[in-house]
Amino acid sequence: MAQRSEHVLDSGRLGNLIEALACQGYEVLGPTVRDGAIIYDLVGSAGDLPAGWTDEQEPARYHLKRRKDELLFGYAVGPQSWKRYTHPAEVRLWSAEREGATFRILNDEKPERQRAFLGVRACELAAIAVQDRVLREDKYHDPIYERHRGGAFIIAVQCTEAAGTCFCASMGTGPRVSGGYDLVLTELLGSRGHRFLAAAGSNRGAAILTKLQTVPATEEDRQEAAAKVDAAARQQVRSIDTTGIKELLYENFEHPRWDNVASRCLTCANCTMVCPTCFCTSVEDVTDISGSHAERWRRWDSCFTQSFSYIHGGSVRTSAKARYRQWMTHKLASWIDQFGSSGCVGCGRCITWCPAGIDITEEVRAIREGGRDGNP
Amino acid sequence: MATAAICDPMLPQPYAVREVVKETPDTFTLSVKPENAVNKTAFQPGQFSMLWVFGIGELPISISGNPELHDRLVYTVRSVGQATHALVNLRAGDGLGVRGPFGVGWPAEAARGRDIIVVAGGIGLAPLRPLIYQVLHNRKDYGRLVILYGGRSPRDLLYRKELAAWARNRETQVLVTVDYGGLGWRGHVGVVTTLFKYTRLQPARSVAMVCGPEIMMRFVVGELETQGISQSDIYLSMERNMKCAVGFCGHCQYGPHFICKDGPVFQCQALRKLLEKYEI
């Protein structure tokens, strides 16, 4: 990718970016505060952004707290990722009408509005790339994912702080972004004011930048931004050692640690709902009362459910142990054989949103180092 | 190697039922034809389709018909639940939706010039039947054909007339056994692995194709290895829950394999470590 020049955008002008995108027909989605969490939703102006908010994240704990400053992106990640827009939780696949003994598929799909995602973290960019590999770069391509993600305008915002459950540094997915965006911003707040270091990652990103009032970035700006992102990396207290992790999990199918985690796991499926790379879905066929109109709907599903592995006669994975093991092994090991990379981007959501506080980084450590009794 | 073009793998194509034939008390064979000329019926033995009954549901069913007959697709369905019940109760002229064909089928190339040992259990004979037709239709491309078939009881056996007809082909041996013999059954009684002792296999030139309940396949693999056939020459057809057939829903994963696109036919060597694992 050609080296693009960096600019500085005053924080007060971020609203102009939102306007410029809206003028080009994009529906702008960004972080907002709602229900005590950072939620990605429609933003009409900079006033909709979570200025002065940060998040405290620990296993089974998420809490928003007021900052002492007015950073607009001073949090890590919210419960849900951009997956709810690129891979919608509930979507109609198609509808059909009966025609005598046969049927006809109806062509009544409404075109989707183009969207802009403002505030995409490095881990989220990595997650989008992971889902791209699964849903549009394999044997078959998902047209719904293509429709929702395909033209999305991505404004990445690099993390300058890490939350307690973040471990993207050890997964090699952040906090520095490395591609896949139209624009990248790094928020700076210091003696030289509240501003963003901005760079384009694509032609249309560069085009939008020209519409904004910016000044060229100085070397000090660049160094300040780099230092902030490095600080976010160093701040991370959690990590996964991914050396030989595929073999580690494949060869420890009967490790007693699985029984240990099974005694804590509620199989509630929260982790799969908040995980930005989990992609499993199920389908449901419905008709209207007259039976002449049928629809097929697709919705998120989770390998933690009892019926996920059901074939006639019963489910293959009935125990919580088998289901937790399936999820973790798939995420960290099988994914590599299937798609050439890990399925985990180190965002830490599964740790934060697990009601039992199960920590995937700890589970890996326990299997790698732990004693035969399953204890670390 | 031509595979059928899939118009859109997500959309069911309209087909009409030609006939429904009862094979056993709970198993029926459906023959269907495409509504539009545009729909093709070409498939590889071992592949499957997703069959949709309007508004009720969709199921993965192995194609069990003759690949040489281009005007139809044939499926053998066992009625075990609501959706299969709806399928087997269709009548000639009724419409249904078909997606596919999907999956990796029996390895035609690996089998060329070699002796083929087909080992089937119960309804597992259905996805193997197209392979048998293919071998018999191209007889000189293959060596001996040995068909070992085990069923629950005499009335649960599929394709009995065809089994007798196949046995009359040159260089073809057909052996059938049941778990429970009944009145008037003068054939073998015992599990399908007990049939091996009535064969004279030449392991070095043999390829085995196996399909049936997973327990049965596990024991058959053991017996094949005892006979001197290596895992790289044994192929299994696996089954797991399927919702999409195109590798997106995630349900059909078996270890790192997606049964719908990496299978359902697998070389045994690729599965060996998985077969003996419980709840995988």
Next chain:
Amino acid sequence: METLKGIIAEHPFFAGLDDSFTNLLVSCASNVRFKAGTYILKEGDAANTFYLIREGKVAVEVLAPQRKPIIVSTLGVGEILGWSWLMQPFQWKFHAHAVDDIRAIALDGKCLRTKCDQDHDLGYEILKRFARIMEQRLEATRLQLLDVYGAGR
């Protein structure tokens, strides 16, 4: 025309036996035939013979009240029929009936039992071989019990 010695010596079941043992077996052996539909052995009868099947199929059966005989397994060419002659109470536990016309070699179990008691080396060789048959039949029977083709659990 094969001799009894030839058939026994070449049969996989007796492979590896000392020549003296093979000769011993031959001295206890004879050719027999059974017509289709007749019983070769019956549950409860004294078990003093075992058979090496040379032609035809034999059905091992259980008789149950109010039902026709239940076939639990069939044995064909090359297989051994009968092991109860080896162990107390030397009594057949099942019926064995000829599905087809049967040609077999009958071996005198009573005679062999005595010889095995006298010569433990021979006894060990015979027991080893029968243990293998029982293992195979037990494994196959367990599989059969699973009713894997049944309509779900």
